[in-house]
Amino acid sequence: MKNRDLSDTENPMINPEHPLSSVWFTSRWFLLIALLIWLSVIVTNGMVDSWGRLANGGENLMIFIDESLWPPDWSVIEPQAYPVCTEPGWLDFTCSTAWIGVVETLKIAFVATIFGMIISLPLSLFAARNLNPWWLSYPSRFILAASRSLPSIIWAIFFVILVGLGPLAGILAMTVYTIGYLGKLQYEAIEGVSRPPLDASNAMGHGWLERSFGVIIPESANGLISQAIFMFEYNFRHGTVIGIVGAGGIGYYINLYLKFLQYDKVIAYLVLIFIVVLLLDLLSIAARSFFTEEGDVTRPPSPWWGIILPSAMIDLLKPK
């Protein structure tokens, strides 16, 4: 340990005036990032047998797009041959697999979010350390952690085995995942509630229920509602995946056409999902603006295309 023998002025770790210390201080972030990149390359190198594979990636992608993906096959928004569509002509798209799949996924996501929130809210109130002793909060956290430890697709496989194919398995799978995921967000929001209202409530002698429903929930309501809206959007995106294992929704059709290698139809579904996610994002921004602090402030509305760009770019591109 040579450094220990150095006097304070000679030790670059102690003396900020030392030239080595100043080099380290000014370049510490650069060195740290360089170190992380170097570590990542070393780790990847151990797993990849030939880096030459990367060279073919671009070419393969172009062939795949040219031969299989493009153009999308928009027959997915045409009515199915069977059952026969009874809707008037201008509504016949509602008999298409795309419409049926999207609506079913939205329904699954909506119901799962509501059920998930109803169950996760009391659990997160029990899990919050600022409200409860450890013997109540840790078991609640364990339940929440257990239900989010598996991704929703694994829960979907589990529930397909339990209740059979269809949207019910999807709803149950997403509900269980929502409980874990939303519950964690909720108890973190609850633990973030400022101390003075809780102190005042404790000093006044309120009971657990009064403190939870009178202080904690109103104080964190904006965050809780905003998280629930986010969860709905998240559940829709994941709802497209759980259909692959037969738990209902648009994923069922995506999986069907993947099996038949009809990638042009798959890309059409993916474009539709992208559009619905953008629309949901718009709705979500509008809905959440009512429940956040900023909702009180009158701001010029962002343009609709603002959802796909970073805020700094929106300001640059927005007409003055």
Added chain:
Amino acid sequence: MDSQFVVEIRDASIGYSMKEPLLTSINLQFSKGEIVAIAGPSGIGKTTLLRTIAGLVPPLQGSFSINGKKAASRGELGYIPQRLGLVRHASVYHNVLLGALAGHTSPWFPFSVKAKQLTLEAISSVGLDDKIRTPIRRLSGGQQRRVATARTLAQRPSLILADEFLGELDEETMTLVLEKVTNYVRESNSTLIVVEHDISRAKQMADRLLIMDDGRLNPFVSSPITVEVKK
């Protein structure tokens, strides 16, 4: 334990660590109907003393009693923290109702006519009738202090602990808030212990003034605490 004092502190040490207690050997008594102001430089432990009386911080040593008991019963103690402790996203009505609620035990009380009446009376007494449904975050600092006062008035406690509750109020609001609280204390023969950094204001409002000096607070020994008895 006899309960001639509303608050009785015996040989207590307070703070957050036994190694570095903020105040040691405290012996204090507060009587019914008394308004006591505690003043002293910042960081000396005034707020911690108040929080310990409120039961929010356990004493490191010694005993604290409220009306002869180890801890205050439900609704017995009203507390106005330095940052007021209001539920920012809830309305004025909701916040004042929380005070009224603490004074009662029935689970149906929040929905009763009496609760509504108590709450509205308290809001009215601080002149916020036109803000009943307004969320706290939309009120000015002075209005928020009036809400915190109304919450305590609706609770009707026998002991009020207020931490710098007059803050930087304008003269008019300060007079109103102070008048409401002192009137309540006099009428109900309850006790008000208030931490106040402004000594002249503390002298003006209090029957007894405790000045904390170098970390020891004891009105029954001469030094280092100065005790001024007004009247």
